Amino acid sequence: MTKKRKTYHHGDLKPALIAAGLELLEETGLEALSLRAIAARVGVSHTAPKNHFDGLRGLLTAIAAEGFRRHAAEMRRGVEGEPPGTARLHAACDGYLRFALAHPELFRLMFSKALCNHDDPELQAASWASYEVLRGIASGLDWDKADAPGAPWRTEWMLWSMVHGYAMLLIEGQIARAEDGGPPFAASNLMPGFGYREGGTATDPLRSSSDAGPRSAPRRPS
Amino acid sequence: MTKKRKTYHHGDLKPALIAAGLELLEETGLEALSLRAIAARVGVSHTAPKNHFDGLRGLLTAIAAEGFRRHAAEMRRGVEGEPPGTARLHAACDGYLRFALAHPELFRLMFSKALCNHDDPELQAASWASYEVLRGIASGLDWDKADAPGAPWRTEWMLWSMVHGYAMLLIEGQIARAEDGGPPFAASNLMPGFGYREGGTATDPLRSSSDAGPRSAPRRPS
DNA sequence: CCTTTCATATTTCCAATGTAAATTTTTCTG
DNA sequence: CAGAAAAATTTACATTGGAAATATGAAAGG
Known part of the structure; x- marks a missing residue:
């Protein structure tokens, strides 16, 4: 029983950000992997990850x-x-x-x-x-x-x-x-x-x- | 006979920037090694290096x-x-x-x-x-x-x-x-x-x- | 059903960075 | 000495990560 909650504000943002980051890493490389770019790919503001990551x-x-x-x-x-x-x-x-x-x-x-x-x-x-x-x-x-x-x-x-x-x-x-x-x-x-x-x-x-x-x-x- | 010219605007800026960069690298680390920080240590504006480096x-x-x-x-x-x-x-x-x-x-x-x-x-x-x-x-x-x-x-x-x-x-x-x-x-x-x-x-x-x-x-x- | 509470997300703002363009200052050349 | 070229500054701008205040939506309690 993990704390997984579906259909929240924007679904499971935490794994979505990790997945988006892995994709961007392959596409644009490590130097272009910015917080804003990852957030934009998921469709959230660039400060949204703050709630899930340090x-x-x-x-x-x-x-x-x-x-x-x-x-x-x-x-x-x-x-x-x-x-x-x-x-x-x-x-x-x-x-x-x-x-x-x-x-x-x-x-x-x-x-x-x-x-x-x-x-x-x-x-x-x-x-x-x-x-x-x-x-x-x-x-x-x-x-x-x-x-x-x-x-x-x-x-x-x-x-x-x-x-x-x-x-x-x-x-x-x-x-x-x-x-x-x-x-x-x-x-x-x-x-x-x-x-x-x-x-x-x-x-x-x-x-x-x-x-x-x-x-x-x-x-x-x- | 290299193109070395002494007592220019600010002395030999090119080697000075390299030396300052090496010093900053030891002191503050690679991540803090910015163009502005290196230029500031030498005492020039942050756009001065443009004339010597790409x-x-x-x-x-x-x-x-x-x-x-x-x-x-x-x-x-x-x-x-x-x-x-x-x-x-x-x-x-x-x-x-x-x-x-x-x-x-x-x-x-x-x-x-x-x-x-x-x-x-x-x-x-x-x-x-x-x-x-x-x-x-x-x-x-x-x-x-x-x-x-x-x-x-x-x-x-x-x-x-x-x-x-x-x-x-x-x-x-x-x-x-x-x-x-x-x-x-x-x-x-x-x-x-x-x-x-x-x-x-x-x-x-x-x-x-x-x-x-x-x-x-x-x-x-x- | 309504209100409170809290995690979640947004908006706004800020300091720092690299780069480009225009300008000024200094040095070199003829 | 005058013009040309090199060197450096000033100004401006787009991006970035982060902080603070605010808004939103879900869960809980009455």
């Missing part, structure tokens, strides 16, 4: 949270059909990359501390759920030397850094894309020779979200 | 170019004292990271396609010179399988992606920093076990800038 920053934060949900879904979709092991590693990374290249403006927003509020609980939850997919994949990688300090964080962050950096450099035009708009090397091809240690199996990324959060080395600052 | 975007582009020069210098400084091989790899990556964490706002500006003009020749030159340092380091890495397709680009981009992604995730607060503000793992520690192949020596990164640019696989889109 200013423009609050609205952008909600949009980013939805972005992280879709981002995680894109990775899971690729992972689902693959058997555990290297195939899933590649599928998850390719999904990470596919989402970033298909929705570059949304992707930039999601990872911009300047534009959205990382302290927002909803954004944190969505962001963490997305990270959990990669997290499950990383466990069992043969780069995960148990004797190296900082495991398993080091391995997770190394994998994450590589695929995230590759996505960012492609989006920002630092690395040229292929003719079809895709990456010049698939994520699965970017790191040949990197797989899982013999006999090791990765944690099922589709179940790993039930794990507890980080302990000694929190992903985010306190 | 609007705010042009000024930000010039600031980013200076950022890339300092970025390259920071990496070279670390590399200089180290013998060729793994030590230089680590030194270059640590320099990359050190600059990003010390000047996060400038670093974000440098890699933002939305804020600066990547087609500007000066920015391109500075950006490429910075890339050349990593480029020299990457050649000879043992991940550089000669039989893998796309060499040497694949190897360079893999190294670049990892260190750049790590820097970005740290700057944006996705990965928590250590107590001293530094990374939880040094770049040299993030990737243990990755070194140069036996007997192989890396190209001297301090000389590699004399190499020609890319041919078949350009770094930037055409």
Whole structure:
């Protein structure tokens, strides 16, 4: 029983604003995503969002949270059909990359501390759920030397850094894309020779979200 | 014989604006870096920069170019004292990271396609010179399988992606920093076990800038 | 059915920003 | 010294996000 009320003044304005923002993001880009433009698309005044979000920053934060949900879904979709092991590693990374290249403006927003509020609980939850997919994949990688300090964080962050950096450099035009708009090397091809240690199996990324959060080395600052 | 003219109307306004922008960037951050604020710090009207730069975007582009020069210098400084091989790899990556964490706002500006003009020749030159340092380091890495397709680009981009992604995730607060503000793992520690192949020596990164640019696989889109 | 109450949305206003046009001031050139 | 060119200012304008006061419509209570 959520507080959903239909046929109010203007219907459910809150989700309507998020949807309009996502559409405008694809059409006009991040820089043109103004509070007034989003409100105008829904058909309300530019101060109407004030009742549902904490200013423009609050609205952008909600949009980013939805972005992280879709981002995680894109990775899971690729992972689902693959058997555990290297195939899933590649599928998850390719999904990470596919989402970033298909929705570059949304992707930039999601990872911009300047534009959205990382302290927002909803954004944190969505962001963490997305990270959990990669997290499950990383466990069992043969780069995960148990004797190296900082495991398993080091391995997770190394994998994450590589695929995230590759996505960012492609989006920002630092690395040229292929003719079809895709990456010049698939994520699965970017790191040949990197797989899982013999006999090791990765944690099922589709179940790993039930794990507890980080302990000694929190992903985010306190 | 550059066109430098001293004691003009207000001295050399062009470099003064760049310097003021760099200062404001450190003090107030990227979002507060307005054309009017920079002009006010120099003591001129907010339309004065128009004579030297193509609007705010042009000024930000010039600031980013200076950022890339300092970025390259920071990496070279670390590399200089180290013998060729793994030590230089680590030194270059640590320099990359050190600059990003010390000047996060400038670093974000440098890699933002939305804020600066990547087609500007000066920015391109500075950006490429910075890339050349990593480029020299990457050649000879043992991940550089000669039989893998796309060499040497694949190897360079893999190294670049990892260190750049790590820097970005740290700057944006996705990965928590250590107590001293530094990374939880040094770049040299993030990737243990990755070194140069036996007997192989890396190209001297301090000389590699004399190499020609890319041919078949350009770094930037055409 | 009517009135009160409150969340919702609008209207109006304001400060800040980037840009353009016209004007003034300074420097260079012949 | 005079005209031309460069540099900087003044003025004006369209947009933006936000604040404050006001209006609107739905829910609740009599």
